[in-house]
Amino acid sequence: MRNMSDIIEQYLKQLIQDSGGEVVEIKRAHIAEKFDCVPSQLNYVIKTRFTNEHGYTVESKRGGGGYIRITKVETHSKSEYLAHLKRLIGDGVSEQNANRIIQSMFENEVITIKEAKIINAAVERETLMLELPYRDTLRASILRRVIDVILYSEE
Amino acid sequence: MRNMSDIIEQYLKQLIQDSGGEVVEIKRAHIAEKFDCVPSQLNYVIKTRFTNEHGYTVESKRGGGGYIRITKVETHSKSEYLAHLKRLIGDGVSEQNANRIIQSMFENEVITIKEAKIINAAVERETLMLELPYRDTLRASILRRVIDVILYSEE
DNA sequence: ATAATTATAGTCAAAGAAGGTCAAAAGAGG
DNA sequence: CCTCTTTTGACCTTCTTTGACTATAATTAT
Numbered sequence: 001m002r003n004m005s006d007i008i009e010q011y012l013k014q015l016i017q018d019s020g021g022e023v024v025e026i027k028r029a030h031i032a033e034k035f036d037c038v039p040s041q042l043n044y045v046i047k048t049r050f051t052n053e054h055g056y057t058v059e060s061k062r063g064g065g066g067y068i069r070i071t072k073v074e075t076h077s078k079s080e081y082l083a084h085l086k087r088l089i090g091d092g093v094s095e096q097n098a099n100r101i102i103q104s105m106f107e108n109e110v111i112t113i114k115e116a117k118i119i120n121a122a123v124e125r126e127t128l129m130l131e132l133p134y135r136d137t138l139r140a141s142i143l144r145r146v147i148d149v150i151l152y153s154e155e
Numbered sequence: 156m157r158n159m160s161d162i163i164e165q166y167l168k169q170l171i172q173d174s175g176g177e178v179v180e181i182k183r184a185h186i187a188e189k190f191d192c193v194p195s196q197l198n199y200v201i202k203t204r205f206t207n208e209h210g211y212t213v214e215s216k217r218g219g220g221g222y223i224r225i226t227k228v229e230t231h232s233k234s235e236y237l238a239h240l241k242r243l244i245g246d247g248v249s250e251q252n253a254n255r256i257i258q259s260m261f262e263n264e265v266i267t268i269k270e271a272k273i274i275n276a277a278v279e280r281e282t283l284m285l286e287l288p289y290r291d292t293l294r295a296s297i298l299r300r301v302i303d304v305i306l307y308s309e310e
Numbered sequence: 311a312t313a314a315t316t317a318t319a320g321t322c323a324a325a326g327a328a329g330g331t332c333a334a335a336a337g338a339g340g
Numbered sequence: 341c342c343t344c345t346t347t348t349g350a351c352c353t354t355c356t357t358t359g360a361c362t363a364t365a366a367t368t369a370t
Contacts, residue, residue: 003220003327005356028319038358043320048355063365066318114308115270121304122277122297129296138293141284145276153269158337160346183329193348198330203345218355221328 004037009049011035016072025069042068053088053100055081055108075108082110082151089143092136098123098143110150119146159192164204166190171227178226197223210234212307228307233265237302244298247291253278253298265305274301 008031015024032039050056050070060068075081085101093101099120106116121127123139130138163186170179187194205211205225215223240256248256254275261271276282278294285293 002216002222003218003356006220029317039319040321040359041357044356060319061365062317062319062363064317064367066365068319114305115273117304117308118270118273118301119277121300122274124300127296127300128293130293138283138285141282142277142297145279145282146273149272149276150269153272158346184327194329195331195349196347199346215329216355217327217329217353219327219357221355223329 004035004041005045005048008035008037008042008045012045012050012070016070021072023069023071025067027066028068046070051097051100053085053097053104055104075110078110079151081108082147086144086147089140089147091140092133093140093143094136095123095125095139098139101143105150119143122146159190159196160200160203163190163192163197163200167200167205167225171225176227178224180222180224182221183223201225207303207306208234208238226307234306236263237265237306241299241302244295244302246295247288248295248298249291250278250280250294253294256298260302260305274298277301 011031012024012026015026016022026042028039028042031042035041046058046068050058052073055073055075057071057073058068059071060066073081073084085105088097088101102111102116102119105111106113111119123142125135128135128138166186167179167181170181171177181197183194183197186197190196201213201223205213210228212226212228213223214226215221240260243252243256257266257271257274260266261268266274278297280290283290283293
């Protein structure tokens with residue numbers, strides 16, 4: 001693994017798995033010490049790798065007995081999950097968030113790796129040769145349509 | 156050996172062979188130092204000798220822990236077929252022709268039915284909310300990129 | 311009760327660490 | 341010479357790491 005953030009990401013995902021695949025609760029300072037980094041690096045890891053788009057929910061509490069709890073979004077109902085993603089996409093979506101959503105669909109086994117790559121290619125910045133407000137709108141349109149198709153072809 | 160670019164090309168190909176013939180991951184700056192050249196020369200080598208057409212795919216990441224990964228892809232007659240489709244697409248393609256091309260890929264077993272549906276959804280008229288000369292241009296751009304991905308995401 | 315202290319977590323911007331782009335300069339071949 | 345390829349370097353973009361400062365909760369002292 002190439003850098004601290006990736007390592008911590010893997011570690012946290014492992015913790016989630018080990019505890020039944022749903023949730024994990026950590027002490028920020030404790031993890032930071034374990035990996036010998038500053039505490040705020042945990043915030044960075046969470047902000048870049050455990051977002052809604054990735055399919056996670058994060059709660060936390062400060063002060064004595066504080067914690068950070070990462071919960072994996074329920075994906076038992078595919079249609080619910082995909083509807084959730086469509087809501088996140090809305091009328092516009094950045095490339096970064098699109099990537100996260102596509103990755104989440106792959107990790108939740110709604111699409112294959114090849115399908116993920118195809119969808120990614122279709123919504124890349126260089127592919128959609130458009131200026132900025134429109135590009136994000138178009139990307140959202142494509143993604144929503146693609147998700148609809150995925151939804152159908154699941155049945 | 157004639158020049159630095161050729162030498163680096165050979166070196167990288169050797170690395171791929173040594174590691175099982177599939178893939179190699181490098182640090183740009185490290186290779187540049189080894190051959191005493193500027194880092195951007197690596198980009199030149201990659202752009203001129205490790206393209207899709209050459210049968211390679213390249214991924215990279217910037218920032219701490221960054222890397223460049225070159226993967227060799229099997230290239231039989233399929234690449235010829237897909238290159239042909241890309242030529243057909245050119246700078247613009249109607250929805251009808253796009254449908255035909257997608258259908259053809261399915262019939263030739265380069266994509267699954269689900270992949271076909273996904274690609275179709277991505278290039279539909281209603282998805283690409285654009286007026287006519289631009290819509291066909293955009294559709295072509297998406298299709299060409301997707302075909303590139305299909306070309307190298309074969310495992 | 312209230313205030314002070316301690317224990318956590320959050321934010322944000324700067325610094326650092328890669329890789330990418332582009333065009334000018336240099337070199338090679340015809 | 342002229343053209344095509346290669347080499348170089350200045351500048352750009354993206355991702356990560358770090359730390360000072362802030363916000364909030366629990367505990368302890370007054």
